[in-house]
Amino acid sequence: MKKEKNNSELMEKIVSLCKRRGFIFPGSEIYGGLANSFDYGPLGVELKNNIKNIWWNRFIHQRDDMVGIDAALIMNPKVWEASGHLKEFSDPLVECKKCKKRFRADHVDPNYEKTHHLNKKIKCPDCSGELSEPRQFNLMLKTFLGVIEDSASTAYFRPETAQAMFVDFKNVLETARKKIPFGIAQIGKAFRNEVTPGNFIFRTREFEQMEIEYFIPVPKKDADWEKVFEMWRKEIWSWAAEDLGIEKKNLHDCECEPENRAHYSKKTIDLEYDFPFGRSELYGLAYRTDFDLKNHFKEPPYEDAETGEKFYPHVIEPTFGVDRSVLAVLCDAYKEEEERVVLRLKPSLAPYKVAVFPLLRNKPELVEKATEIYHQLKKNFNVAFDDRGNIGKRYYSQDEIGTPFCVTIDFETLENDDVTVRDRDTMKQERVKISDLSEKISGSLNE
Ligand code: GAP
Numbered sequence: 312m313k314k315e316k317n318n319s320e321l322m323e324k325i326v327s328l329c330k331r332r333g334f335i336f337p338g339s340e341i342y343g344g345l346a347n348s349f350d351y352g353p354l355g356v357e358l359k360n361n362i363k364n365i366w367w368n369r370f371i372h373q374r375d376d377m378v379g380i381d382a383a384l385i386m387n388p389k390v391w392e393a394s395g396h397l398k399e400f401s402d403p404l405v406e407c408k409k410c411k412k413r414f415r416a417d418h419v420d421p422n423y424e425k426t427h428h429l430n431k432k433i434k435c436p437d438c439s440g441e442l443s444e445p446r447q448f449n450l451m452l453k454t455f456l457g458v459i460e461d462s463a464s465t466a467y468f469r470p471e472t473a474q475a476m477f478v479d480f481k482n483v484l485e486t487a488r489k490k491i492p493f494g495i496a497q498i499g500k501a502f503r504n505e506v507t508p509g510n511f512i513f514r515t516r517e518f519e520q521m522e523i524e525y526f527i528p529v530p531k532k533d534a535d536w537e538k539v540f541e542m543w544r545k546e547i548w549s550w551a552a553e554d555l556g557i558e559k560k561n562l563h564d565c566e567c568e569p570e571n572r573a574h575y576s577k578k579t580i581d582l583e584y585d586f587p588f589g590r591s592e593l594y595g596l597a598y599r600t601d602f603d604l605k606n607h608f609k610e611p612p613y614e615d616a617e618t619g620e621k622f623y624p625h626v627i628e629p630t631f632g633v634d635r636s637v638l639a640v641l642c643d644a645y646k647e648e649e650e651r652v653v654l655r656l657k658p659s660l661a662p663y664k665v666a667v668f669p670l671l672r673n674k675p676e677l678v679e680k681a682t683e684i685y686h687q688l689k690k691n692f693n694v695a696f697d698d699r700g701n702i703g704k705r706y707y708s709q710d711e712i713g714t715p716f717c718v719t720i721d722f723e724t725l726e727n728d729d730v731t732v733r734d735r736d737t738m739k740q741e742r743v744k745i746s747d748l749s750e751k752i753s754g755s756l757n758e
Contacts, residue, residue: 318587325587325645326511328652332712334358334641335512347508347515354712355637357662357693359519362636363498365554365659366521370546376493377523378483382475384500385454385466393606394474396451396467399574402506404448405429409440415506416445424570452502452516468502473628476524477603481612491613491624492539494525498633510588512634519633526613526624529601536598536625540578543629547582547594555636556657557643561585562593575602584639593635599626644713654713655736658755661713664692665752668705670721672698681720684730684745688718691749710735715755718748 329335334355338348351359371377391397403416403423412435417423419442420433429445452468455461469475476483476495483495498521508514525543530536544564551557567579576597584593601623604612611621644654658664665688669681678698688694695714697705702719709717719731724745732743732751743751 321642321645322511322587324647324652325641328645328711329355329511329641334712335637347505348517349512349515354662358640358656358660359633359637361660361662362555362640363521363633366550366631367496367498369550369554370494370523371496374494376489377496378487378489378493379496379498380475380479380483381499382472382479382497384469384502385456386469386474386478388466390474390478390607391451391467391470394477394603395574395606396470396474397449400451400470401447401449403445404506405442405445407435407438407440407442410435410438412437413506414442418507424568427570448504448506450503450505452504469500470503471501471630472497472499472520472522473524473630474603476522477607477626480526480604480608484613490616492525492527494523496521496523498522510586510591512638513586513588513591515634521631521633521636523629524599524603525627525629527627529622529625536627539627540580540596540598543596543627544580547596547629547631550631551582551584551593551639554657555640555643555660557584557639561643563590565592573597575599584635584642586638586642593639594632595628595630597628597630599628601625651707651710653710653735656713656715658715658752658758661715662693663695663709663712663714664756665716665718665748666695666697666705666709666714668696668702668717668719669698670702670719676725677720677722680724684718684720684748687745688748688752692752706733706738716752718743 332354333352336350336352337344338350339345367379371379404413405416405419406413414436416429419436420430423429429442433442434440435442451470454466454468455464456466457464475497499519500517501520502517505514505516508516525539527536527539548562551562552559561584563583565581565583567581572579577600578598580596581592582594583590603626604623611623613624614621640656640660644656646653646655667681667685667688669677671677685694685696695709697708706717715735717733721731724730729742729744731740733740
């Protein structure tokens with residue numbers, strides 16, 4: 312019980328830091344907000360862009376078997392008919408007959424997914440009122456294109472980025488001239504009319520995904536797809552632990568029971584993270600078979616260059632939520648120490664790579680030199696400048712947003728062309744030549 316309280320306090324502290332320091336704000340706040348909508352502020356967008364850029368570099372630029380696309384958010388509604396989303400993409404919804412609050416049946420009844428019945432003994436978690444029978448609620452977010460709002464103009468915001476990789480498969484194949492096995496990746500927004508959004512940016516109705524559809528030959532035996540599945544399972548772990556710097560002890564594989572899997576999947580393993588509100592899905596890995604390509608293409612869309620054989624490739628799909636990455640990174644990096652709160656972010660993820668301070672704001676020669684160094688570093692890095700309060704406060708202010716280095720310009724700098732560099736994690740200080748600063752900062756980004 313105590314642990315739960317501490318954990319919810321921890322979550323509150325992280326949410327509050329995010330707002331106070333400009334990582335993440337409640338959306339439309341001056342109009343009273345919009346439930347579960349959030350805006351990334353100046354520091355949040357840097358963190359999020361760093362995650363997306365490192366992901367793109369790792370999985371597209373560094374590999375020979377991957378290409379990227381950036382598709383429209385609203386696709387022809389026939390896409391969603393063929394993909395099965397209009398029919399299958401739903402959650403079981405129950406309503407409290409007394410307080411009218413709505414819940415997902417599988418959230419209030421842990422056995423729901425096995426039985427597909429709501430245990431009658433289960434009551435409303437808020438007011439203990441009686442719950443209705445579950446009914447399926449489709450998660451597709453609807454809109455209308457053009458001036459007339461009727462069924463002919465109904466369209467949907469994509470609930471996953473994945474479908475564009477299937478629909479564009481032939482166009483990509485013809486232009487990128489890739490041979491199987493290869494993958495198509497995309498980063499972009501997805502929308503779901505979630506029944507119970509919540510836990511800050513963990514589950515929202517508008518969110519961002521980084522997805523890969525990896526196409527393989529028709530497997531002759533299970534081991535053929537299992538090998539590729541395992542390769543991607545390791546890649547996901549390596550991304551989370553090494554690129555995002557998340558502690559391995561907080562990450563867990565969880566294989567989905569058949570009744571929990573999405574309609575297209577033959578096997579799914581989720582990578583879960585120990586969020587302060589509990590262990591929950593961070594990423595997913597699914598074997599989508601040839602389900603999607605078969606539904607979209609009447610003819611097999613792939614021809615083997617050597618044998619001339621035409622077939623429907625099978626698909627392994629690693630999928631990564633951008634917002635959940637941001638949240639996991641923040642939760643993992645947030646540390647309360649004796650005198651300070653510090654975000655121990657990997658330097659490559661930190662919004663600012665370095666902060667520059669003149670020792671005293673009322674000494675023009677120090678301010679001038681600090682400004683010069685600030686502009687010089689800004690050519691290569693995102694840099695903060697601070698001349699308020701005392702140096703100690705400035706350090707703590709940068710610690711709280713994860714800036715790996717603070718550089719102080721003092722009177723010795725004017726004599727010797729060196730500065731004090733203070734390390735966020737060790738809090739140790741050293742003198743570094745101005746000419747060596749860029750290299751020191753760059754070095755930390757490759758760690
Ligand atoms: N294409 C497969 C797919 O979309 P999913 O498990 O439904 O699979 C993939 O979603 C990832 O997207 C999840 O692992 C999670 O990181 C993220 N995600 C899903 N729904 C979300 C939501 N409502 N809010 C934030 N992130 C979400």
